[in-house]
Amino acid sequence: MGRAIRRIVPALLFTLVAACTGRVPMPKIPAAKGAHCVRPTQWMIKNHMKLLMQLRYEAVHEGIRHKAESLPGCINCHVSRLPDGKYPSVTSRKFFCNACHEYVGVRIDCFECHTNRPQTDGAVVAETGREWVLAAGAWRHRAAVSGRKADAASTVSAAQGRRWRSPYRRSHER
Amino acid sequence: MSDEHAGPGGAENDVDEGRRRFLGAAAVSALVLAPGVSLIRYAEGDERSTAGASSKTRWGLLIDTTKCKPSCTACVTACSSYNGWKNEGRPTDPQWIRKVQVTDPSTGFSRSVPVMCQHCANAPCVEVCPTGASFRRADGIVLVDRHICIGCRYCMMACPYKARSFVSENLTNQKPWAPRGKGTVEGCTLCVPRIDAGKIPACVEACRREGGRAMTFGNLKDPASAISRALAEYPSAQLRADLMLDTGVHYQGL
């Protein structure tokens, strides 16, 4: 028993120390555009998957879509062109999501279907009564220029009471 | 403190020390992970998200085939460019909407009909999907939740209108609002990203702009909408009405 411990413990220590001393380099996370993220960083590191699953369900099954709080929204801020003008590929370390995911060894499935490129500047996404325009990496809104006249019953009133609450309270709901 | 590392005190302390150093390194690196990000505030101006689907609405399409020219494929081109699919004629290529030339063999009368997912209320594809990936939203649109789709293609066997396609190869450069990927099933979504944002489907808009103005889109549950008034006033039909699927797409002039 003692002999086993005397063999296992140094092996464990070696692994830990090797990890800490940079034999496996810590990931370099590419910088994001925009002023700040939709959630505090610590919260996001821990809970981004729960947030994405919640947003995914809302968008696909309930038709509730948000501008910045969405996978394309994340990509718009977090993915930038490389110095050579190209976008990083999903499997490269220069891609925001993969930089960390490759380090922790968790496979990302999203980009089989979702594009890893941001919408280009000038992209317009319309909402009832107003439009969002992506310019210089930030979304700005302006009054709607065109769009159909909404049928009276077709616009459900006032987002059915959805309002922003503190992210710290929300974190418990996810 | 777990009992697993019970043993000579020296070894236990070494492991703890190693653990603390590792956790410390992880915590420090987490703090420097996202430079320039403030920890407290979050995005403003995000309050106006889309409202969400409601069962007070049932989206429908009315297609007047008398205004549909056989040579016109505006709806197909618009759908294809909005959603990012391409049909180059291979049997494995997807096609969310197509023009079908329908000829009566006994009279010779011929009509060009756009056919897409009919968004049935009693959709067979929704019934047969084992995981529930093929589902009907509250506002009547039949969709595939590709996160849950296992690619069994049973819905393709079940659909009477051949509305669904299976993605057989790796895709790149998908549109950000229309994710699509290999191994899942797809079909007409009535352009849900546009509808959720208050616009009309791409095919309807293209038909209005460049085609024969044959398509009307609107809320079937609102008697005042253009589509409901047209359906109440002129005869219309559903494809394979005998199957009693209660489709959301109606045709005139068949």
Next chain:
Amino acid sequence: MRAIHYREIDGRSVGFWGLAALLAAFMAAGVTAAYFMAHIGHIITGMTNQVVWGMPHVFAVFLIVAASGALNTASIASVFGRVAYRPLARLSGLLAIALLIGGLAIVVLDLGRADHLGVALTHFNFRSIFAWNIFLYTGFVAVTGWYLWVMMERRLNRYTRMVGTVAFLWRLILTTGTGSIFGFLIARQPYDEAIMAPLFVMMSFSFGLAIFILVLMAAFKGARRPLGDDTLMRLKNLLGVFAAGVLYFLLAFHITKLYEAAFRGAEAFLLWDGGIYTFLFWFGAVFLGGMLPMLLFWLPQTRRSRAAAGWGSASVVVGGLALMYDIIIGGQAWPLSIFPGMKVSSSFYDGVVNSYSPSLPECALALGGCALALFIILFALKLLPFLPESLADEGVVESDMGSAKPKAAAGAA
């Protein structure tokens, strides 16, 4: 009543390891094909948006249907009390499990997103027969495993009848579910018939017993154990009845379809216009699957021949595969009737008979699943006592007319 002794096969001969290696090679080919299908996509197969289920499904459904039928022999022994079939019950249970696993492996590996299998096992839409089938198939493996246990554990032999009845009912529901996969489809004219469920049940009796006979003959030959004529003749006579039953259900099915004007186009396609499908129907399903076996089994010249029993069973298997091909692929080749009575054409292959040619990856996957089933049988025979030491003629003639008494004989199955 003579005691039956079961013993593992030696499994040390060149033939055994040679067969194992051959099966392993087919399994490796199947897994390789699945790997490429998962990484490159179904574009490398012959399956298209018109014919969405292909060769893998033909073999998978065949194996699953045969699996439930293979349990028949055990059911005849335990549930219906035919003592003569008792020695065969364990092998029957083994075949049922092995064939089902082979079929399931093909289906799962063919999924477009097999990595979402965890989703499939946690999200269920219970209006779908597929969702029910997930429980029916896995439950069948469990129930048959339980059945084998009470048969093989002497102290539990008194429960054999009860568990055997559960297994028998389970497999009838399972095969009904499998037939309903197609029977419930209103969209396609070659399907959409309630009779498809009992048709599949009858097919399961026929294919399952045919495979059972072939495996029995091969196993006894390979293990150099005596297989008496009496057992073999009994089984092959039963198979003749089952093959006739399949023909009967096919007849009822197609006569009904032919009677209705709406379906005459689809029936004409299958029965005389359809090229390969017509050939497979008449030569494969009807002749090889029914007429030839019946002739071989019942003509005075061949009815006592063991070779005829073997060839007849093989013929049933080939005919069964042909019938499955016709049902699954022929049913998709015929175009959908979106505008009944009209002539249609489009850029999405509306209105035309859809073509399909099986590709190498599909066939490799299909045969890999078959190889998996046989591999399981091969090694199970070596590891556990499934096979009776002898099925020589004495001792299995009498008392098959009486009902079984649980304490009939020591060592009886």
